Amino acid sequence: xxxxxxxxxxxxxxxxxxxxxxxxxxxxxxxxxxxxxxxxxxxxxxxxxxxxxxxxxxxxxxxxxxxxxxxxxxxxxxxxxxxxxxxxxxxxxxxxxxxxxxxxxxxxxxxxxxxxxxxxxxxxxxxxxxxxxxxxxxxxxxxxxxxxxxxxxxxxxxxxxxxx
Amino acid sequence: xxxxxxxxxxxxxxxxxxxxxxxxxxxxxxxxxxxxxxxxxxxxxxxxxxxxxxxxxxxxxxxxxxxxxxxxxxxxxxxxxxxxxxxxxxxxxxxxxxxxxxxxxxxxxxxxxxxx
Numbered sequence: 001x002x003x004x005x006x007x008x009x010x011x012x013x014x015x016x017x018x019x020x021x022x023x024x025x026x027x028x029x030x031x032x033x034x035x036x037x038x039x040x041x042x043x044x045x046x047x048x049x050x051x052x053x054x055x056x057x058x059x060x061x062x063x064x065x066x067x068x069x070x071x072x073x074x075x076x077x078x079x080x081x082x083x084x085x086x087x088x089x090x091x092x093x094x095x096x097x098x099x100x101x102x103x104x105x106x107x108x109x110x111x112x113x114x115x116x117x118x119x120x121x122x123x124x125x126x127x128x129x130x131x132x133x134x135x136x137x138x139x140x141x142x143x144x145x146x147x148x149x150x151x152x153x154x155x156x157x158x159x160x161x162x163x164x
Numbered sequence: 165x166x167x168x169x170x171x172x173x174x175x176x177x178x179x180x181x182x183x184x185x186x187x188x189x190x191x192x193x194x195x196x197x198x199x200x201x202x203x204x205x206x207x208x209x210x211x212x213x214x215x216x217x218x219x220x221x222x223x224x225x226x227x228x229x230x231x232x233x234x235x236x237x238x239x240x241x242x243x244x245x246x247x248x249x250x251x252x253x254x255x256x257x258x259x260x261x262x263x264x265x266x267x268x269x270x271x272x273x274x275x276x277x278x279x280x
Contacts, residue, residue: 003259003263005252005255005256005259007251007252007255015251017255019255019259021259021262021263021266022263022266022267023266023267023269023270027266027269027270028262028266031262031265031266031269037265037269040261040265041258041259041261041262041264041265042258043254043257043258044253044254044257044258045257045261133242135251136251137242137245137251138250138251
């Protein structure tokens with residue numbers, strides 16, 4: 001059964017994501033904190049993780065550089081605030097190369113395991129409602145006009161029979 | 165966002181004339197006359213489309229009896245765009261890959277020699 005990703009707003013500052021995985025939570029925690037595993041899944045399909053450094057301690061930093069198929073790069077980095085394997089991971093992140101995001105965001109990851117299924121919840125708290133909304137809406141584009149054109153394209157596109 | 169609101173929004177968008185009307189209103193308010201102008205379509209036909217857009221909460225009509233200008237209401241479009249947007253897609257794709265990585269690790273644990 002395909003697991004469904006849930007993305008919702010919470011209050012004025014937060015984005016909450018939930019997703020379940022068929023794996024023990026220690027393994028899911030490792031997938032978020034070991035560079036050799038992070039590299040293999042992090043980021044969108046058309047991006048490659050070209051750099052992945054993790055200093056897994058409170059006050060330690062993590063740094064991922066993603067390269068898009070077209071050559072553009074994006075740097076993501078943060079500082080760990082709390083590390084409680086295998087259940088909880090908190091970091092303060094900055095996404096300097098993402099237009100919508102400004103300043104820092106506090107990301108809290110929690111993992112709960114039941115009957116071999118791990119439910120992941122990530123709550124990211126932004127500095128303002130405006131920033132939170134911009135991040136959620138962005139596909140790396142901004143504005144109702146741009147977003148609407150993209151939306152119109154998608155609505156107009158014929159549905160592929162048999163596509164997942 | 166409620167599924168039925170998304171349904172109404174997408175249904176309203178599933179027409180090229182209505183999308184063109186919204187694109188025009190994204191650039192500023194307009195009367196029915198002004199909106200009808202680029203189309204080979206009568207004003208009553210345009211009004212029908214406007215009613216669909218109003219019911220979907222995408223367009224609001226002014227109260228001025230003479231002109232009743234139409235304007236775009238952005239929030240439903242923003243909500244629909246969020247649903248389609250990059251943030252969700254970004255993580256959806258990443259987690260799909262993570263499923264595969266986890267499956268691989270479970271099936272072939274011999275590489276996991278490190279202490280935790």
